[in-house]
Amino acid sequence: MTKKIHVLKDWIIPPKIWCLILDFYYDYKFRFSYENNRTLLLNANFKDKYKGKRCFILGNGPSINGVDLSKLENEITIVMNYFHHNPVLEKWQPTIYCAGDPVSSYNNRELELMREVPQKIFPKEAYFLPLSVKNLFEKNHIFPSEKTRYLDMHGHVLHWNLKNSDFNLTKKIPAVQNTIVMAIILAMYFGCEKIYLIGADHNWLAYPKISLTPHFYQNPEKTFEEDITSYWKYKHNIEAVLTMFKQYEKIHKYAQKRNIEIINLTEGSFLDEFPRAKYEDIILKKIIKNF
Secondary structure (H helix, E strand, O other), rough: HHHHHHHHHHHOOOOOHHHHHHHHHHHHHHOOOHHHHHHHHHHHOOOOOOOOOOEEEOOOOHHHHOOHHHHHHEEEEEEEOOHHHHHHOOOOOOOEOOOOHHHOOOHHHHHHHHOOOOHHHOOOEEEEHHHHHHHHHHHHHOHHHHEEEEEEEEEEHHHHOOOOOOOOOOEEEEEEEOOOHHHHHHHHHHHOEEEEEOOOOOHHHHHOOHHHHHOOOOOOOOOHHHHOOOOOOOOHHHHHHHHHHHHHHHHHHHHHHHOOOEEEOOOOOOOOOEEEEHHHHHHHHHHHHHO
């Protein structure tokens, strides 16, 4: 059955028509789910909560080890995935934690790894996760329910029409291929007008397998990512990274039309979609201004 669906999706039904079918399916499913509706409405409390402020999004690339993150103690910060390995958490806690992987990403090993996150990360606002993982995570008691929020993420962001509409976290938003994109969407919804990226190395194509790409911490034992990429050819790596960079391009255009700046502070980053700046310069400007 799954094979037939992939044939329809990849060879018979045009991409935009496929998106309309998915939209209809999720709309139908959503309308008859009062619980999901109530869950998403909780996100309205975050709309423009930090309007006009700046935000730092922290990825997990190895370059972050060369950054003095202690200087972000009083900043709006968004961390993700396995950031709980970072020792800076002993000095400050982030504003938001997020993980964008869908429910299909979680085998038993991944669930055990995620169980470690709320033991060290205590966000000031909330944990944000895809709605698709809600039942699985609640069943396994992964995150505290009172501080966990969900996003209805589906449909490829490249197929979304973002010209005349804003992201609304109380409704559907695009699914993402990288959690940094999810974090950018969150920052924009929170009203942040300057968004800085740290630890966004994005150097996957420098390695024969995406799963071999290092993080600021020692990579955990075999994970789901390794399972699904073990049979990939290098061509698949190229295609995946190209799609990801196209997502950044579309998000960047969306931000520019709303006078939102996204700036990459990652030293040596391969991500060239956004203008660059030096972390030390941005932090120093804040210190001088306050002085």
